[in-house]
Amino acid sequence: MKRIILSEQEIEKLCQRIGAEIEEKIADEEKIPLVVGVMNGAMNFMITVMKYIKRPIYTDYIRISSYSGTTRTNNVRLLRDVSFDCANRTVIIVEDIIDSGYSMKFLVEHIKHHGAKKVYVCTLIDKAVAREVEVPIDFVGYTMNENRFVAGFGLDYNELERNIPYIYEVDENDLKRMDEVLKKDQEH
Ligand code: IMP
Numbered sequence: 063m064k065r066i067i068l069s070e071q072e073i074e075k076l077c078q079r080i081g082a083e084i085e086e087k088i089a090d091e092e093k094i095p096l097v098v099g100v101m102n103g104a105m106n107f108m109i110t111v112m113k114y115i116k117r118p119i120y121t122d123y124i125r126i127s128s129y130s131g132t133t134r135t136n137n138v139r140l141l142r143d144v145s146f147d148c149a150n151r152t153v154i155i156v157e158d159i160i161d162s163g164y165s166m167k168f169l170v171e172h173i174k175h176h177g178a179k180k181v182y183v184c185t186l187i188d189k190a191v192a193r194e195v196e197v198p199i200d201f202v203g204y205t206m207n208e209n210r211f212v213a214g215f216g217l218d219y220n221e222l223e224r225n226i227p228y229i230y231e232v233d234e235n236d237l238k239r240m241d242e243v244l245k246k247d248q249e250h
């Protein structure tokens with residue numbers, strides 16, 4: 063039996079709440095705020111949250127790399143930068159999960175470097191127990207108090223499971239199943 067962390071319905075509800083929170087936070091912005099999704103993980107979350115922000119926003123995405131399988135590597139690499147002008151603009155970085163915090167720390171500094179007026183951090187999951195560097199988070203969907211590996215709704219294991227509509231805890235059987243799929247892909 064899969065251990066579901068967040069069901070489809072729970073995800074939709076929390077996205078609605080976060081959308082409303084963001085909408086309120088940016089109510090007085092004179093320049094149109096920019097929502098930046100950290101791809102590919104934040105894709106599903108960003109799309110769902112945006113439905114509930116009923117104000118003009120710009121959207122963009124950024125790509126970084128730091129994970130391999132279920133083990134983290136601490137060096138963050140920029141794979142694709144934002145293409146929007148962030149100067150004097152409020153930027154909301156949308157992430158799937160904040161684990162050690164290294165990725166988000168890098169991203170916040172990076173966006174500030176682009177001249178952003180304010181940087182807000184929004185994450186679907188805050189894996190608070192795994193934090194190694196402090197990062198202020200402005201919008202949180204769900205706080206995880208156990209250091210477990212989760213997948214689904216954008217979150218991946220070696221690029222798999224992003225299309226699963228809910229979030230679940232990956233166990234030994236899931237790893238075996240996915241490793242088979244990956245192996246088969248390699249063989250063809
Ligand atoms: P951090 O730099 O350690 O905070 O790592 C953040 C990144 O690692 C996230 O953007 C995810 O892509 C990935 N990550 C961390 N924990 C998990 C997990 O449980 N499942 C899938 N990806 C994860």
Ligand code: MG
Nearest residue numbers: 100103158159
């Ligand atoms: Mg990610």
